[in-house]
Amino acid sequence: MVGEPTPGRTNTAADEAQQPILAAPAEPTEAPAKAVPPIAAPSTAAEPSASASPSPSSAAPAPVVQVSTVTERATIRHGERTVKDSSLTEGKRVVRTKGANGIRTLTYEVTTTDGVQTGKKLVKSTVTKQPVTQVVAIGTKKAQSSRCDPNYTPCVPIASDVDCAGGSGNGPAYVSGVVKVIGIDIYDLDRDNDGYGCD
Template identity: 70%
Template sequence: MTLSILLLCCTGTAIIGALTGDSEPTKTGTAADQAQQPIVAASVEPTEETSTPAAAPTATPDALAPSATASPSPSDAAPAPVGKVTTETEQATIRYAEKTVKDSSLAEGKRVVRTKGVNGVRTLTYEVTTTDGVRTARKLVKSTVTKQPVTQVVAVGTKKPQSSKCDPNYSGCVPIASDVDCLPKRGDGPAYVSGPIRVIGSDIYDLDRDGDGTACD
């Protein structure tokens, strides 16, 4: 940097001193001999100071990491439900069926049990699921007939009632007629009966003539 100083004296003598790295000769003279030199102020260039911007704070890994909720320890977690599967059996009744058959030896409408019915038994097996001691499911897995039922047989009579042609006063069939005589023909009839005949009511046909209770003997 060069610094120049110009000094003017009242006598007109100018002394210019230059201060540089190299010395220069000093010139003297009158003001008329040389033109007045302007005063030049040395310009001093300001020193540029480079301002270094403050470094941004560096985020630490802990600051960048998102906050996370602490995981519960195994002792804090809820216990897993305890499931258990078992089997159960129960018995159910099988109702016996009934069958009817016709019987011509029985009076019409009469019913007689020929074979008595017996109920059967069915065994049911279930699969039962419990969770924490509480039943949550029940499923049928097997059904077996362990006792067969016996069908009941009922006979139903079909015999038509017939009007009696025998007099109810006698044991044995004595025809009902206007008159009855014993065989061999002991009278004029018109109906006849062979004995012996027991009289159980009134001897309306006078068949027991000796009165011993037996007619036509």
């Protein structure tokens, strides 16, 4: 029949367009977006909690505290005592008893932390050696002025004139026995100039 379409063919524009669309593959950008979900970023909320409670191995070690006993010695200074002595010339000092220092033993409790001393407490104090007081004698005897002439020995009195006892001299002072002239023979006792007077 004239004007009827050929069986099995379609001449419409819609039928011709459908064949290439059905045969065409899907757009390459759409398939990955739908098939592969986005990878979630790792959560950072768990990290602080993990570091907040450190393992026992990473914790700071406990300080090492040690207590020990230490003994020290201290010197006890001796004192001094003075006594008067009338047999000594006034102002003269003589040590009668020599002084000696004593010793005191001190016991301490010492605390150290990590090798550094952090405490020291005295727990005992004992005198292990008593000090000896020094005794000094001070003379009180009044010094007597010399009454002997320094030019002679033994003593020849100091006077306006001295003669040998038993001689012809008239004094006023006299000397008995032989005397040695050690200076100037001011009393003319050594008449023969042998160094001795009244011989």
